[in-house]
Amino acid sequence: MALPKSMRYLAGATFCIFIYLFVQILRAPASESEIKVPSKTPESGYNSKDRDPQLDPSGEPPGPLRRVEGDNYAPNDPASARINATILSLVRNEEADDMVQSMRDLERTWNHKFNYPWTFFNDKPFTEEFKEKTRAATKAEVRYELVPAEHWDIPSWINMDLYNESVSLLLEQKVQYVERQSYHQMCRWNSGMFSEHPALKDMQYYWRVEPNVHFFCDVDYDVFAWMQDHNKTYGFNINLFDSPQSVATLWPETKKFVEDNPSYVHPNNAQEWLEDGKRRPENHQIAHGYSTCHFWSNFEIGDLSFWRSKTYREYFTHLDRAGGFFYERWGDAPVHSVALGLFEDKTKIHWFRDIGYQHIPFFNCPNNPKCSGCVAGKFSDGAKWLEREDCRPLWFKYVGMD
Template sequence: MQPKKKLMPKSAFLVKKYERHIRLLFIAFITVLCFVFITRSGNGSSETPVLPPKTVEPAVSSPGGAKDKFLKPHTDKVQNVFYPEDDGVREKACMVTLARNKDLWHLVTSVRDVEDRFNKNYHYDWVFLNDEPFNEEFKSVMTAMVSGTAKFGVIPKEHWSFPDWIDQDKAAEVRKQMKEDGIIYGDSVSYRHMCRYESGFFWRHELLDEYEWYWRVEPDIKLFCDIHYDVFKLMKQNNKKYGFILSVSEYEKTIPTLWETTKNFMKEYPQHVKENNLMKFISNDGGKTYNMCHFWSNFEIASLELWRSPAYREYFDYLDRSGGFFYERWGDAPIHSIAAALFLEPEEFHFFDGIGYYHPGFTSCPVEEAIRLQNRCTCDPGDDQTWGDSYFCTRKYFGARGLKLPKEVR
């Protein structure tokens, strides 16, 4: 008698019967999952992938236009600048603000803009300087606002006062006459101290001793666009020494003898003037006269070593001894600009395109649509004054550097 066959459990029988179908369903399920993943990651899609904020490339006026704005590594084909990726290493840099206690609520939005648009990703320190001690409200608010360390310094009295060689009566007469002539800040003593301080002393403050780079930020400014790269690392890795956004013309009545004094300095200190300089930006006739063009210094990203150099120290001392800060109304913007043009090579300058900037009176808004969209700019390009004629000097700068204007500029 043959043994009775052992019957399989019903569940096992069904699994064996439909095993091939189950395998096919599993393969189909995995295939669908892979397709969904690949599609969502951007492969196989005709749409431009949305990249995380830190991998979006900076805005530049490059001939490639929008199609290569996300290329890595990225080069600005106009200014021949390489935009570095974030390697997590921070430069010896800080933001610098000259302010008074009464400026607090005019400064809060400026600081917030720089933090939101840039520094929240990098946490650089912030140095605040004042000719009197900051009060507790100013310090507590600013400490809360910044993502790096907030430092508060008092300006030494000798840096914010009349030097002993200034004739006080003569200086007072000048201020009186300038007021009658309707010259802006013509009768202001504090404005003159500020211009002299920004020209010759801010970079000597002990709080800045540990830094190599700075970004000057003032009250009431606005940033319109995201900045997706480390501006200080860009300057360092590309061997840049002076960066700007706006360039305008100075009021000639405020600096009637500045250029003659500068020419005298060049004769006495020819060793400081670079053979390959940017004279074409500040003079239309090879240095005979000054064309009044200067970089608007309320926005500066620059090397502190430029101002610490023997060339600039001797230039500032020469100007200071002439008395022009008080007998006229010399501004720090033309002084910084003239010095940089004479002591640097053209390739050591950088025009910060793509940031978007406002200081009361003037607006810079990227003219390229792709840049504005990429950097989430909140400005109206119709308000841009960067490329204006006559009073504005950015075209002059591009011409002096031999750079091609963006195609959107007419």
């Protein structure tokens, strides 16, 4: 007995749906783990794996990458492919051996290929011994520069009685290095004076390297050229919380400056990163609204144009006049970080995940076969509480990883 026409139509439609679903199943991934889900959505931010540096697959940044081809980066070649950039360090004569340690690591992993010049700064003249040791550590040009007294000396508007009283109070709060006058001077110089040194007038980019740091990974592309080609302003490696007591009034003074200059704040800023204190280590407080998250500036690769801009020069002058470099212990790391977080497009700030690095007691150790000498994923050297100082998860949450 023949089926009614309506039943035949229904059977045909059912069969077609079955075939369609069968084909979709064959085309779909075999398991959920094979599905590539975007790591960032406007609603959720980065997922937990992306926020964990130990689980992040570390590799080179997106291209194009400029590499050595023949002798295009040969030392002392004025027609080389090098751009206007230098490796720089503020260093004392007695730190010569520690400086050579850092030079050997960076030369071995990167600069022996590209031969960018080294520029050393000191508030005292460099000794012949320092020059001899550092010149022997590189084939590149080495420059030795004196910091002008007007860039280094304590400004005339600082009340020394108030300074001494403030130091005593901060010592009671166990703020590190606060008793060292030269430390305050160093922080101020690195915050706003270094970019004004005449020796850097023709330079656009710099890589700051300090004595007694370590580099672990072979990097075979021109890092400075990558910054230029991708319009990046700043590159960091480690991102930490700071001591709230050392920057107690930095955020209030910043807010005063912003209230007077609202147009200076970039519309695509990282203010949420600067204000989110939820991940603060136990028993630490935020500093009057500032999370204290900052780029650890003993490693920084930057565009000097930002520090020379009208916005930053006015901001630094405002902070300098407020006196916090001496009455508190404002470091160049939080000052640079707050400025970048408010006044720059956050997409122009890059995490160099592929550059293995250590400045005691913290590490950036990529999971990368080009790295040796450190444990992949290791962040700190010692006590467990140091692990809680990592502020990178908040950066990934609000900005991501490019």
